[in-house]
Amino acid sequence: MNTPLIELRDIRKAYGGGDSPRVEVLRGIDLSIHAGEFLAIVGASGSGKSTLMNILGCLDRPTRGEYRFAGEDVAGLGSDELAWLRREAFGFVFQGYHLIPSGTAQENVEMPAIYAGTSAAERHARASALLDRLGLASRTGNRPHQLSGGQQQRVSIARALMNGGHIILADEPTGALDSQSGTEVMALLDELASQGHVVILITHDREVAARAKRIIEIRDGLIISDSASALPHDGRANPKALQAVDLRQRLSAGSEHNGAWKGELVDAVQAAWRVMWINRFRTALTLLGIVIGVASVVVMLAVGEGSKRQVMAQMGAFGSNIIYLNGSAPAPRAAKGIISEYDLAALADLPEVQRIMPVNGAEASVRFGNLDHTSYVGGNDTNFPTIFNWPVAEGSYFTDADERGAAAVAVIGHKVRQKLLKDVSDPIGRYILIENMPFQVVGVLAEKGASSGDSDADNRVAIPYSAASVRLFGTRHPEYVVIAARDAGKVKEAEQAVSRTLLRLHNRKQDFELTNNAAMIQAEARTQGTLSLMLGAIAAISLLVGGIGVMNIMLMTVRERTREIGIRMATGARQRDILRQFLTEAVMLSVVGGLAGIGLALLVGGALLLGKIAVAFEWLAVFGAFGCALVTGVVFGFMPARKAARLDPVAALTSE
Structure with a gap:
């Protein structure tokens, strides 16, 4: 005798319990189904036939009882193995078609093959062949809402056959169809049964059930009749049918199959985009x-x-190798330290120092004609353009001779030019008043920009150090000193050398302060x-x-x-x-x-x-x-x- 494909022993299914009433839908089902059978399970609504179909198709588990598929106890199968059974052994044909609305007929049919790991070319060819066989060759690109009910049901049959569909579970397959479409669908199921597929037809229509070779009637969760005497239990099953032992072997070999993740991923991306x-x-x-x-x-x-x-x-434009030297008070009530010309000469001889420039300056009032403006006026020497990498845009910078002679000449910044001489086409040679002292403009500095959030480097006037000391501020002591280190990568070492020299010259008194651009930039x-x-x-x-x-x-x-x-x-x-x-x-x-x-x-x-x-x-x-x-x-x-x-x-x- 052949091993049954499906064997149910005392299958029971109940819902509820606890706080809700317990309802027993199946109350002890015993059923054996062999390869090649075409059977119908009939019963009125609420008799339990749909619940039985869900258990047969491994969509649901029984509350009690034993379900053996090809001799294997289904209760011992994991979720992936049950998914393998639904994918490889079963094919579902639902009354409501259950097609994915966003997918085409071709994509709906191909879905089981995607999860089975079938290559794209192979599943495209098989899906096209199945749709062609079912008379839907011209409808492969149509979506479900573009198909009639009969056409949708044929698509669902093609989907059930995509991976072989050895066991077709058809739940009221003609229930939503007109008589002509219903006849066509039943003819297809007859054909599938003759080809060796197990066809399990779930219906309440006796006329539809009469097409089956075996009719099982279920009422109130129990089988009350089974025309099993007409079925081949003695080994004379349909020779085209896949036998239980074959499915058992495929289950053992294939339940670990992981599918083609690339195909699944592509399908997931396409579905997501739709x-x-x-x-x-x-x-x-x-x-x-x-x-x-x-x-x-x-x-x-x-x-x-x-x-x-x-x-x-902007800060780097003023030189990352620049060190600023200021006099400071060593104690709260002590006098502020003074940087003398002797100090400057000693610092200029240090090997770490490339250039040194004293600056004697302050905020001052600058006037041209009837326009007034306040800017920083700094007296410095001719090292200014080199140390600060600050070229002249118009005219020229003052000379060493101007410095020696305390000449009343000025090089103005871009902002001063815009504020006072904006309407003057050529400012060179014009005179401006700095604190009521006339100075001739000999050059305009290139635009530099702000070096920090609250100051603008372009708002300045550069004059000879000697002129600033004699004509404006009355002192030759610098406000601060600018020191250019010889190596931009060793500014800290230059700063330390300057500090050691000044401490020696000032009798170890820390009456000065050093800052550098590199630290400010960091x-x-x-x-x-x-x-x-x-x-x-x-x-x-x-x-x-x-x-x-x-x-x-x-x-x-x-x-x-x-x-x-x-x-x-x-x-x-x-x-x-x-x-x-x-x-x-x-x-x-x-x-x-x-x-x-x-x-x-x-x-x-x-x-x-x-x-x-x-x-x-x-x-x-x-x-x-x-x-x-x-x-x-x-x-x-x-x-x-x-x-x-x-x-x-x-x-x-x-x-x-």
């Missing part, structure tokens, strides 16, 4: 949070980096970096809001597509396949949102650049923001995806 496009307005609103979040992070960091680079460039860089991080952190909050939006839409999507999840599980999808499907959709949302956010950031950055605002995009920041968007999609999409993967197949299929 869902996003179909609900594009809702998707756009959801993406808004991610788009704004990514764009904010990128723009904020770019503005912060641009500001930092601008300030660094301090400013740290400040700007902290500001950039703060701006980026504030902007990152938008990404969090965007992530919550992703979770919201994914939860809504799971609720809306619960039946689709049930269909995918019925065709062999494992829990991790469903998890991958919905997690892919969450990541797709984040990818699209991230790319749109980067595009928006570049547009905003371009607009800011046109507005003369310093912006510096860094690829690390761009990729970092995009990466954060991806992580957001994974983190906030995982919970809805896991919820989808854990849905009960039967509950999902029967959801509205």
Whole structure:
């Protein structure tokens, strides 16, 4: 005698219990089904036939009893092995067709083969052949709403046959069809039975059931009749049928098969894109949070980096090898130290010092005609352009002869030129009054910009040191001294050499103060970096809001597509396949949102650049923001995806 493909012993199924009433739907079913059989399970609504079909198709588990498939106890199979059975051994034909609305006829038919790991070329060819065989060759690209009921049912039959469909479970396959379509579908089932498929027909229609070779009647959860006497139990099964031993071998070998993850991933991406496009307005609103979040992070960091680079460039333009020397009071009530000409001569001889320049200056009133302006007037020598790397844009700088003769000449900054001599085409040779003393303009310095937030280097007037001492301030002691270190990489060593020399000259009295541009630049860089991080952190909050939006839409999507999840599980999808499907959709949302956010950031950055605002995009920041968007999609999409993967197949299929 052949081993039955399906053997049920005392199968019982109950729902409820605890706080709700317990309802026993199946109350002890004993049933054996052999290879090649065509049987009908008939009964009125509520008799338990649909519940029995779900248990037969491994969509549901019995409360009690033993279910053996090809001699294997199904109770000992894990979720992946049950998914393998649904994918390889069973093919479902539902009364409501249960096609995925967003997929074409071809894509619906191919779905079981995707989860089986069939190559794309092979499954395309098989799906096309099945649709052609069922008279749907011209409808492969149509979606379910573009097909009649009979055509949709034929698509579901083709899907049931995609992986072989050795056991066809047809639940009221003609219930939603007109008589002509119903006749065509039954003819197809007759043909499949003659080809060796096990066909299990679930129906309440006696006329439809009469097409089967074996009729089982079920009432109140019990089998009350079984025309089993007409069936071949003695080994004379349909020679075309796949025998139990063959399926048992395939189950042992194939239950560990992981499928083709590439094919599943491509299907997941395509499905995700279709869902996003179909609900594009809702998707756009959801993406808004991610788009704004990514764009904010990128723009904020770019503005912060641009500001930092601008300030660094402006400070660096004055020389990163510059050391400033000031007199200071060694104690609160002590007199401020004085840097003498003897000190300057000693410092100029140090090997670490390249140039040295005293500056005698102060804020002063500058006038031209009836225009007044306050600027910094600094007396210095001819080392000024070299030390500060500050060329003259118009005219020339004053000479050593001007310095020796205390000549009343001036080189004005760009801002002074704009404030006082804007309407003068050629300022060279014109006279300005500095504290009511006339000075002839011999040059205009090139525009330099601000060296810090509250000062503007271009708002200055450079005059000979001797002229400043004699004509304006009445003292030859410098306000401060500018020292250019010989090596920009050894500014600290030069500063230490200057300090040792001055301590020796001033009898170990610390009545001076040294600062250098390198330290100022580093301090400013740290400040700007902290500001950039703060701006980026504030902007990152938008990404969090965007992530919550992703979770919201994914939860809504799971609720809306619960039946689709049930269909995918019925065709062999494992829990991790469903998890991958919905997690892919969450990541797709984040990818699209991230790319749109980067595009928006570049547009905003371009607009800011046109507005003369310093912006510096860094690829690390761009990729970092995009990466954060991806992580957001994974983190906030995982919970809805896991919820989808854990849905009960039967509950999902029967959801509205």
